[in-house]
Amino acid sequence: MVKIFITGGAGYVGSALVPRLLEKGYDVVVYDWYIYGNVLSSHPRLTEIKGDIRDREKLIQSVKGCDILIHLACISNDPSYELDPDLGKSINHDGFYNVLDAARENNVRRFIYASSSSVYGVKSEPNVIETASLEPLTDYSTFKAECERILQDAKTDMEWVIVRPATICGYAPRLRLDLSVNILTIHALIHKKIKIFGGDQLRPNINMNDMVRVYELLIEAPSEKINHQIFNAGYQNLSIQKIAELVKSVINDPSIQFEVTPTNDHRSYHINSDKVKKVLGFETKYTVEDAIRSLVDAYNHGLIVDGMNNPLYYNIKTMQKLI
Template structure:
């Protein structure tokens, strides 16, 4: 299991995961359309292959996947807001292209296929603990397509083609290809840059996962025995905090790290985003022994350090930090 291909390997999580796997001794192929560039990848590493490719180009993907042991499928038009874009873009990348990729990987002799679904497939739930067998109640096309791909994967599960689905929480923290359109990252950016946090709603519960824990989980899935993960779906989300509680954490940490900014104001406005759910991640702890090592507070501190070090210039206006803005600017289709 030394040869790994990451679709979307130049994205937010991929930009941290790729160097991590290289440092761990893996041969890594990044297959990415490069909407956000690849300058943040360690392209001089002898064990890294970078391919600019579209997941809808199955012929190109079929060539790229030859000799690969494991595919980590992270590529997608990411997050609910991305559906402000042409719906067809998201449907073709997130859904239509999925099963042909799985088939191509299996035909090429890939031994393991890891699919990054999303905990947002649960929509709104009053259940105190949303486990993996909770009904999928998608609110947007993004989480609808994420959920619809899961049974397509199971069609191809076999002893020599081990398939596993992860439903991660919202990822947070600093990555080389930074996103600032995710809840913890948004609130931290506003606190540091504007000295004020806008909270939309506040009561909605959102599970979060530190980006380093996300990367550690993907690395674990390269090593886990077949019998532990074959045909399995795992939640991966921790600290099911309300948006208001996250905002209070951000306020406290930013005031501590940047005392010169004084008190950070906190303003509440109505929200049109009702998604609220409390996911339970006991299964992945029980079966794989996976528990997070980082917190939302760690993510905020990491972002504050990046701001302090000048790594996030033009954080309110730079389009590369914001998926929807970037794709609109590219007129992606």
């Protein structure tokens, strides 16, 4: 039985990934600080450990017996990071060494690192592939890039693979409403108004269901296909204006208005994800429209409570309370 250790497994991605891995028969250990509470349901093959990746000894003890480690734990957006850069660095950078050492000391077979497509910064070329130079613009992205380098330089026989996800969208039990598609959707649902700053800037997106499928592939692919590789994981590169139009058409409410505000922030991100398709045979199955639909369904079923104000949906609001 393969045992998978997931740092940050109670977060947005983890709350969708963990149930899927349990359903597939894996043993799963979640190691999380539970900043945003715990939405994971108990399961006979799930072990949950409340811990901080900065607690090196506890982490090393906890990884014992695990075959694969997925490192998701992170202060996972720019504003939350900037709230307390020392705390951010201690987790996103210094904590990475602990996770790496815990994997090595316990002879973990495969280390999967969740980096981010934000490591590229802003590029003018339309197809940003994995070999493009890294020009991160914020501390959050800088340390994502730095941890990639630490992993690449690590002296180890352990298999490792890096994934650079686009912005994820769609419903998950630990919901984040501070991500582009999700923000526009909740505003349209609650305020019947979508505020668009600029509108032409491109954003790369990936539906949560596809993101989970990418992690499944990274767990299951043979070593020769993934070892020492980096994969972008994105699907639709869409302008903010286009996302807003999709939100309006999925909700199908003509009263929804757009409020366009000019902006000086013309940062435009787009990534190419041909490699994950070519090497691992990954085909996306879910669209941004599907993600919007999943949020609308969740909202209509009362699964999103106080969507504009609930700190649990907004990393920055919870971090403000924590610090």
